[in-house]
Amino acid sequence: MYRKIIEPRVSETDGLGHINNTTLPVWLEAARNPIFKLFTPDDSFEKWRMIILHTSIDYRDQVYFGTEVEVFTWVKRIGKSSLELYEEIHQRGKICAKSKAIYVNYNRETEQSEPIPWEIREELMKHLYDEHKEM
Structure with a gap:
């Protein structure tokens, strides 16, 4: 899994708080x-x-300014030339x-499209999503 910390900015806060x-x-x-970076190192x-074909987001809970956010990214599936990512945004212990x-x-x-090279595939496999594994 890849992990990124985000510090929400005031400018990202809307009128609903x-x-x-x-x-x-x-x-x-x-x-x-x-x-x-795996696909385009420079x-x-x-x-x-990397060309995006699809994206979807299920909003589960509010996110607020003042508390950092963790973004987790897993590789859910690797096809011949495509890959599917599964991601979660967490704040205050909630998804x-x-x-x-x-x-x-x-x-x-x-x-x-071109096949995903083996060396990239190997690196992606280190980040496969296991829905039965606890974080």
């Missing part, structure tokens, strides 16, 4: 940076490989959001 729902997708994407957009994201390893020059 909680972190705006549009902020959580940004936090989830920030937590995926180690995965992006972070070059000219060589960028505040659950997310799913699907990415494809994409070659921009050929405009086609």
Whole structure:
């Protein structure tokens, strides 16, 4: 599992006093940076490989300013050229959001998906989600 600590900002707080729902997708994407780096080690957009195909978020509880947030990212499934991520946002010991994201390893020059290289696959397998394992 990958883990990212986020410190909520005042500017992310909306008129209802909680972190705006549009902020959580940004936090989830920030937590995926180690995965992006596997596919594009130099972070070059000219060589960028990860194209998002799907994302969904289930909002479970409010998130507030003033208390750090933990974003956990697991690899749920590795396909030939795609991978599915399972993510959770936690604050104060509660799961505040659950997310799913699907990415494809994409070659921009050929405009086609490509198989995930074995060395990346091996690293991703270290972060597989086990729904029966406690955190």
